[in-house]
Amino acid sequence: QWYQRRVRGPFALPLAKKGCHVHANDLNPESYRWLLENRRINHIPEKFITCYNKDGRGFVREFGDPIDYVLMNLPASATKFLDVFKGLHSGSESNSGRPVWVFCYHFAPVDSPEESTLSAVESVLGVRPCDPSVHLVRKTAPKTWMACAQFTVPESVLRGETPAKKTRTE
Numbered sequence: 365q366w367y368q369r370r371v372r373g374p375f376a377l378p379l380a381k382k383g384c385h386v387h388a389n390d391l392n393p394e395s396y397r398w399l400l401e402n403r404r405i406n407h408i409p410e411k412f413i414t415c416y417n418k419d420g421r422g423f424v425r426e427f428g429d430p431i432d433y434v435l436m437n438l439p440a441s442a443t444k445f446l447d448v449f450k451g452l453h454s455g456s457e458s459n460s461g462r463p464v465w466v467f468c469y470h471f472a473p474v475d476s477p478e479e480s481t482l483s484a485v486e487s488v489l490g491v492r493p494c495d496p497s498v499h500l501v502r503k504t505a506p507k508t509w510m511a512c513a514q515f516t517v518p519e520s521v522l523r524g525e526t527p528a529k530k531t532r533t534e
Contacts, residue, residue: 422450443485466493471509
């Protein structure tokens with residue numbers, strides 16, 4: 365199942381048209397209205413795309429488990445919302461142990477876009493994500509790339525475990 369925290373349709377509708385079950389969310393009421401309209405215009409059955417008009421963090425927490433894929437497509441703010449995964453499976457007996465794949469867009473400096481993107485993800489999660497890769501989508505300004513980090517959320521993050529503090533050795 366695909367969960368999209370914020371959407372205006374460019375990702376959710378094509379996935380639903382391919383038969384994926386998509387939960388698409390947008391806090392903006394006007395964007396939500398157009399998501400519903402585009403679902404109707406494109407003849408996509410509700411069984412393939414369910415639309416919501418909720419706060420992003422609450423939206424992800426509401427589903428909790430099982431979540432297979434999350435697409436966070438607003439590069440200016442997506443990494444700031446990665447903290448929603450901290451403790452998502454804490455106390456959950458229903459967790460199937462399946463990984464939660466995240467596709468998180470990010471604006472990065474042109475001189476080190478991959479490093480900057482993964483650093484932004486790690487700074488919020490508190491640990492390095494599992495199986496990370498960074499896809500450079502396009503240059504959005506002379507000194508800025510739009511990048512997409514793809515990774516699985518570490519199980520320790522999902523369980524809400526605090527990463528061990530690094531100690532200095534002398």
